Amino acid sequence: MVEKTSLTESELQDKLKELAPEWKAEKNEKGLDIIERVYRAKKFMEGIDFVQKVAEAAEANNHHPDIFINYKRITVRYWTHSSSGVTLADVQMAQKIDPLFDK
Amino acid sequence: MVEKTSLTESELQDKLKELAPEWKAEKNEKGLDIIERVYRAKKFMEGIDFVQKVAEAAEANNHHPDIFINYKRITVRYWTHSSSGVTLADVQMAQKIDPLFDK
Numbered sequence: 001m002v003e004k005t006s007l008t009e010s011e012l013q014d015k016l017k018e019l020a021p022e023w024k025a026e027k028n029e030k031g032l033d034i035i036e037r038v039y040r041a042k043k044f045m046e047g048i049d050f051v052q053k054v055a056e057a058a059e060a061n062n063h064h065p066d067i068f069i070n071y072k073r074i075t076v077r078y079w080t081h082s083s084s085g086v087t088l089a090d091v092q093m094a095q096k097i098d099p100l101f102d103k
Numbered sequence: 104m105v106e107k108t109s110l111t112e113s114e115l116q117d118k119l120k121e122l123a124p125e126w127k128a129e130k131n132e133k134g135l136d137i138i139e140r141v142y143r144a145k146k147f148m149e150g151i152d153f154v155q156k157v158a159e160a161a162e163a164n165n166h167h168p169d170i171f172i173n174y175k176r177i178t179v180r181y182w183t184h185s186s187s188g189v190t191l192a193d194v195q196m197a198q199k200i201d202p203l204f205d206k
Contacts, residue, residue: 044167045159045162048154048158051151051154051172052155055147055148056148059147059148064147064174066172066173067171068169068170069158069170070169071167
């Protein structure tokens, strides 16, 4: 399954161009590649509604991000545990959840 | 307002005894006192339901924790920004949200 193969650094940079510019490639605390976006909600409960939608999409696709809620600031972090890096599945999830955010 | 005064180290240790033993006092990355509990849900969406309830309680009390969702593992972290530490309000919120978790 191609989605389960980690992207190389240059593939990741290419794929990032297909995402909204707010998506950043970073290293996590273990030095593994992750992609991350910070969403800023207008109200706290609007941010929570977004978290609910992201969770439903994650569950439907059986691919779950880390989510960090800091008041109105929601950080979504995707990577693939089993591949120890970022895969196409992560990029696809990023594309799926962006439209769920009400600006 | 007494709730807005930071607890001293020994007051905090005393107050912790009033909470479930899963609540821990820690320092955050800035060296400030926080209290934190990790909840482990049986299913991902049960964890998300709990986050929703915590958020509603936080909003109703106008006191919002940081929440970290790592699959079925939900971490709730309380402290009081304006006091740069843990206050009675944080302990009270910890007591309020514990019963919202379905074991």
